[in-house]
Amino acid sequence: MKLWLLDILTCPVEGCKSYPLKLKIFTWETKKDEFKKVNEDLEKKDLIFLKKSLKGKITIKESGSTVSIEDEMTKEPAPLKEYLKTFKEKLDILKTIEDLSETPSAQLIKKAQEIKKDKLPTSLTPELNTQIHLLNWLLYRAEVEEGIMLCEKCGRWYPIIETIPHMLPDDLREAKEDKAFLEKWKNKIPKKVLNEGKPFNLK
Structure with missing residues (x-):
């Protein structure tokens, strides 16, 4: 997933449609x-x-x-x-964005985040x-391979798998696949998501 998509992606759940979503990056393509x-x-x-x-x-x-x-x-x-x-x-x-990939990318993201809007020449x-x-x-140009997007309004989460953001409503999601994703990345996913995340969690 290219990072510019964060500028247009919203929570797909009816009644929520929250923007922006929070992104945690696990690995990069x-x-x-x-x-x-x-x-x-x-x-x-x-x-x-x-x-x-x-x-x-x-x-x-x-x-x-x-x-x-x-x-x-x-x-x-x-x-x-x-x-x-x-x-x-x-x-x-x-x-x-929060880069949890433990690669040189984290340094770049931090440098970019430090650009001051109010001090641009x-x-x-x-x-x-x-x-x-x-x-x-x-x-x-940079592309996320695996990560998770979080909706702080409704508590839902959306995985990024093999560069593809899976932005599906609850009724189209698979519990087995979602729980396997949470288990795979549980060391990088917030405990609140692991225990209370919607529509599925590990609790």
Whole structure:
């Protein structure tokens, strides 16, 4: 599952439809080496790997004092002022994520979560350019292999299995499969979910 999906997924239960869901990541489909290379880019302040991975997906045009940006968040060119509004909205996705994978990805997620919405520059600085590439890569290139999404409103949980989020209503879920998932990842799943999660739990 790509992280950008958190921006559109809601709890499918009638009467709930809560948004956003909380995501806990157990494993990544994306290789550890890729996360390591992104971390190296950030340490060296040289975006070689990020730019290669996002080739053709980020276009920045500067004409005098005017800057326009097109990327996977905007889908069309936007003046910097308007672009930053979208950028700030997408940063909110990161607040819902907890990386429990014990890989270099956790360091990247943390760095992205530390971007301050209220302190973004009003001009295209090298720091902002780096943040743009990092957020695009995390949201649209990195992919979760296994994890769980939690609805804090109704107490339901939804597994991510082999990159696919299983967003099914209660009557279409299989108790045996769901309990097997909880058992497999019980060391990373909150006790409240294990004991009280809906529609199934291990209690």
